[in-house]
Amino acid sequence: MTRRIVVLTAGLSQPSSTRLLADRLTDAVTTQVSARGEAASVEVIELRELAHDLATTMTTGGLPTPAVEAARETVAAADAVIAVTPVFAASYSGLFKMFVDVLDPESIAGMPVLIAATAGTARHQLVLDHALRPLFSYLRAAVVPTGVFAATDDFGGPGSQDLGHRISRAAGELATAVVAAGVEGFGQEARRRSVRGVTAGEVTDFEDLLAGLGQ
Amino acid sequence: MQFGIFSVGDVTQDPTTGRTPSEGERISAMSAYALKAEEVGLDVFATGEHHNPPFMTSAPTTHLAWIAAQTQRLQLSTSTTLITTTDPVRIAEDYAFLQHLSGGRVDLMMGRGNTGPVYPWFGKDIRQGIPLAIENYHLLRRLWREEVVDWKGKFRTPLQGFTATPRPLDGTPPFVWHGSIRSTEIAEQAAYYGDGFFHNHIFWNIEHTAQMVDLYRRRFEHYGHGSADQAIVGLGGQVFMAGSEAEAKKTFRPYFDEAPVYGHGPSLEEFTRMTPLTVGTPEMVIERTLGFADAVGDYQRQMFLIDHAGLPQDVVLEQIEILGREVVPVLRREFEARRPAHVPSDPPTHASLVADGLGAPHHLVAPAAKVDLTVPTTGARASA
Numbered sequence: 042m043t044r045r046i047v048v049l050t051a052g053l054s055q056p057s058s059t060r061l062l063a064d065r066l067t068d069a070v071t072t073q074v075s076a077r078g079e080a081a082s083v084e085v086i087e088l089r090e091l092a093h094d095l096a097t098t099m100t101t102g103g104l105p106t107p108a109v110e111a112a113r114e115t116v117a118a119a120d121a122v123i124a125v126t127p128v129f130a131a132s133y134s135g136l137f138k139m140f141v142d143v144l145d146p147e148s149i150a151g152m153p154v155l156i157a158a159t160a161g162t163a164r165h166q167l168v169l170d171h172a173l174r175p176l177f178s179y180l181r182a183a184v185v186p187t188g189v190f191a192a193t194d195d196f197g198g199p200g201s202q203d204l205g206h207r208i209s210r211a212a213g214e215l216a217t218a219v220v221a222a223g224v225e226g227f228g229q230e231a232r233r234r235s236v237r238g239v240t241a242g243e244v245t246d247f248e249d250l251l252a253g254l255g256q
Numbered sequence: 257m258q259f260g261i262f263s264v265g266d267v268t269q270d271p272t273t274g275r276t277p278s279e280g281e282r283i284s285a286m287s288a289y290a291l292k293a294e295e296v297g298l299d300v301f302a303t304g305e306h307h308n309p310p311f312m313t314s315a316p317t318t319h320l321a322w323i324a325a326q327t328q329r330l331q332l333s334t335s336t337t338l339i340t341t342t343d344p345v346r347i348a349e350d351y352a353f354l355q356h357l358s359g360g361r362v363d364l365m366m367g368r369g370n371t372g373p374v375y376p377w378f379g380k381d382i383r384q385g386i387p388l389a390i391e392n393y394h395l396l397r398r399l400w401r402e403e404v405v406d407w408k409g410k411f412r413t414p415l416q417g418f419t420a421t422p423r424p425l426d427g428t429p430p431f432v433w434h435g436s437i438r439s440t441e442i443a444e445q446a447a448y449y450g451d452g453f454f455h456n457h458i459f460w461n462i463e464h465t466a467q468m469v470d471l472y473r474r475r476f477e478h479y480g481h482g483s484a485d486q487a488i489v490g491l492g493g494q495v496f497m498a499g500s501e502a503e504a505k506k507t508f509r510p511y512f513d514e515a516p517v518y519g520h521g522p523s524l525e526e527f528t529r530m531t532p533l534t535v536g537t538p539e540m541v542i543e544r545t546l547g548f549a550d551a552v553g554d555y556q557r558q559m560f561l562i563d564h565a566g567l568p569q570d571v572v573l574e575q576i577e578i579l580g581r582e583v584v585p586v587l588r589r590e591f592e593a594r595r596p597a598h599v600p601s602d603p604p605t606h607a608s609l610v611a612d613g614l615g616a617p618h619h620l621v622a623p624a625a626k627v628d629l630t631v632p633t634t635g636a637r638a639s640a
Contacts (some may be wrong), residue, residue, distance in 0.1 A: 100521025104459045104530060244440045244471060247448035247479075247624070254391045254410050 043080040044219050046070055047119035051088045051126040051137035052159075059159045060087070062191050063125040066157055069212030070123065077220045084119075086112050088136050095139040109143055117148040121155070121219040122182070124173070128160035132172040141176060150181040153218035155211050157189040163200075166190040185214035257591050257601055259584045260300025261293055261576060262335040262492065262559040265313030268566035271514035276566075279312040283319070285569045289562075290323040292573050294330040296580025302333035302365065302559060307341075307374055310516070317350040324358035331605070332358055335454075335492075335559065336367025336435045339396070340388040341378035343412060348399035348420040355425040360606030365433040365454055365490075366393060368442075384411070386441050393432075393445065397621050400429035427614060431604045433490055433557075436468065443468055447475030448624045450617060452488035452603055455552075457532050458561060459518075465491065466551040473553065480625025481617070485596070488603045490557035491548055493532035494564075497578045501536035507571075508535050515565035538582040545583075546590055554595045556603045558587070 048067050052059030067083050074081040088095075094106040105113065116122065126137040156173040158165070169188035177184045187210045195204040263286055269276040277285070290301040301323060304313045313319070320332040332354070337347060347364075355362045368385045369375075375382040391409050398405050399420040408414040424430070433452035436442030437460065446453040453472040455465045469489055476487035498504035505524065512524045512535075527533050534544045549555060560579060563572045595601060602608075609618055617623035 097522040097526060101518050101527070101530075102459050104461070106522075106526070106530060107461075244444050244475065247444050247475075250386075250390050250441060250444070251394060254387055254394075256391060256394050256409065 043082050044074055044120040045118060046074075046081050046083045046219070047116055047122050048083060048085040049088060049116075049122060049124045049137070049140065050085060051134050051140070053089055053127070053134070053136070055089075057127070058191070058193070058196060059125050059127045061196070062157055062159050062189065063123060065208055066123050066125065066155060066189060066212060069208050070121075070155070070215050073209075073212045073216035074220060077216055079220050081219075084115055086115060086140075088140050091140065092136055095136070095143060098143050099139065103143070105143065112140070113144060113148065116144060119149075119152065120222065121153040121215055122149060123155045123157065123215070124177070125157040125159070126173070128158055128165040128168050131165070132168060133158070133176070138176075141180075144180070146180055149177075152182050153215055153222060154182040154184050155187075155189070155215045156184055157191070157211075159191050161193050163190075163192040163194065166192070183218060185211060185218060187211040187214055257555075257588060257595075258299040258331065258557045258603060259579075259587065260298050260302060260331070260333070260557070260559050261289060261562055261579070262300075262302035262304070262333075263289070263313070263561065263563050264304040264335070265306060265311045266516065266564055267310045267312055268516060268564070269514075270566040270568055271510045273568075281569075282312055285572070286313075286563065287319070287323060287326075288569065289572060289576060290330065291326055292576045293580070294327045296577055298330075298576070298580050298584060300331040300333055300557065300559065302335040304335050305338050305342075305367075305369075306371075307377065308371060317354045320362070321354055321357050324354070324361060327361075330361065332362050333433075334364045336365045336369075338369045339366040339392050340368045340382075340385050341375055341380050342392075344392045344396040344399060345412075345415075345418075345420060348396055349422070351430055352400065352420065352422050352424045355430055355606070356422055360425050360428075360610075362606070363431040363433065363452075363603070365435045365452075367435045368439075380411070386439065387411075389442065390445060393434075394621070397429070397449070400424050401619055401621050425606065426610050427619075428606060428609045429618070430606070431609065431618075433488075433603075438464070438468065440468075440471055443472040444475055447472050447481075447487070448479055448622075450476065450479065450481035450623050452490055452556070454490035454492070454557070454559075456492045457548075458492050458494055459531060461530050462532070462548065462551045469552040469555075481623070483598070485553055485599050488600070489552060489555035490559065490603070491532075491552065491555060492559050492561060493534070493545065493548070494561040495533070495541045495575075495579075496535045496562075497538050497541055497575060497583075499537065501540065504535045504537070511565040511567055517564075519565075538578055541583050542586050542590070545587055549591065549594065554591070554599045556600060 048063050050060050050063040071081040094108045098105050098109045126133040154177050158168050169190050189207050189211050194200045267282050293301050303316050305316050307314050316334050368389050372382045405415050405418050433454045434442050434446035435454040457465045473484035473487045477484040496508040513519050534541045562575045
């Protein structure tokens with residue numbers, strides 16, 4: 042069974058260090074999934090390309106543009122998510138949060154997620170635990186223990202080797218979670234995730250709705 | 257098939273002149289639109305209900321009664337009646353009174369209202385929106401169908417030996433639609449009672465609308481009211497027309513760009529792609545509207561929003577004129593040509609409900625068939 046890894050990357054420049062980190066994480070995760078005897082497919086969602094669509098969705102009462110709808114379905118159908126954002130004003134970027142805001146909260150409940158962030162200096166490293174982890178806890182995602190933070194120094198500077206270690210440790214944790222989740226009998230496989238809108242056929246019988254009110 | 261216009265009753269500045277009409281001007285403009293609708297052969301006029309600025313539609317039955325007195329034929333409806341914050345006793349009496357005044361030209365559409373702060377003004381809590389809609393509507397059905405009601409519920413004071421007056425005209429309650437954009441419970445509610453289901457559609461793509469309608473149709477069949485394709489469906493839509501597409505866009509764009517609801521957001525072109533909004537020639541509107549039936553199946557009522565975003569009165573009157581004279585006659589013909597014989601053309605009217613007799617399911621408080629849940633439903637789609 043091929044595991045679907047979806048990468049959310051919120052870098053704004055091109056090329057961006059956020060995308061660079063996202064790519065390194067993606068390579069490490071696919072390698073680690075293969076090492077566990079399974080295949081992985083990767084879909085990258087460049088949030089920069091969705092910027093206008095996200096603004097449109099928000100200003101029309103939540104009507105998703107076709108591109109936003111497609112991205113939401115991609116996330117809902119994933120087996121795991123790698124989420125990478127640059128640090129802006131001591132938190133994830135606004136673009137990143139806009140995308141999270143249009144996700145159906147149920148769509149990533151229980152999903153293994155690897156969180157990662159980039160910034161100019163190492164002083165921002167607590168963003169992972171002060172901003173990203175609470176956000177995904179709220180969504181009831183299964184965030185792996187190791188988050189990956191990369192400052193400018195970590196790319197080619199003295200910290201670069203340590204970054205490599207953190208990437209492989211985090212990738213190992215995500216790969217373990219996603220492979221375990223796919224084993225039959227562990228419950229995750231049968232779980233159907235909803236995207237916002239209607240999941241036709243799932244409806245509470247009206248007699249029950251009435252009875253709940255004592256009518 | 258019925259065609260009409262519906263309004264939310266917003267008081268909005270005209271962005272091309274900077275002038276904001278007074279509430280009184282908007283009320284009189286909406287009244288003029290209703291009269292024009294009858295004059296040009298449209299079937300239905302529906303007013304919204306709001307209790308907060310920038311809207312002025314707080315007293316729908318008062319407004320509809322005035323319109324009833326000035327018209328002969330026009331069906332009067334709502335878009336919507338707030339079943340959550342309005343006491344069902346008031347709704348039962350107000351609309352039964354309106355039925356008598358108008359000779360039965362009344363149906364109404366239930367809605368929940370989505371403005372949180374409005375609920376507490378009427379002693380209610382928006383977090384209870386769905387349970388309120390369910391309980392209050394069930395009580396409304398009883399008030400219209402049972403002479404004497406003893407009732408105890410969760411949300412209002414109990415009733416002992418209460419009779420709502422006047423009784424519905426000819427002992428026949430008005431037909432009711434349930435409007436919902438994405439709450440499956442409301443589609444289920446409409447299906448359970450065999451009432452109509454209206455999808456506002458205006459902010460949604462046709463795929464989403466079709467999904468909601470399909471759910472309602474399947475459950476309508478499940479509850480034994482007929483086959484899925486016989487369920488009573490209404491759709492909204494919004495259009496702006498002129499002699500050429502370029503001219504329509506040029507006139508409408510400033511209104512679109514500044515509109516409180518979608519202004520400063522997507523472009524007119526994006527919004528046209530994503531929603532039923534059609535800005536162009538009458539032919540384009542005809543083609544687009546006919547396409548709706550391909551997605552949701554043959555349906556019974558099409559409503560157009562044409563008076564929002566600060567459009568001036570003379571422009572709106574002209575739009576109603578084009579709808580009535582050029583668009584609707586073609587739509588009527590084409591929709592009837594494609595409609596299978598067993599699918600009703602019109603929603604139930606007072607005349608048809610009276611003709612069905614007092615023993616018809618419409619007169620039961622809970623007309624749903626007791627369904628054997630051990631037998632899976634077929635879930636046939638309405639259209640291929």
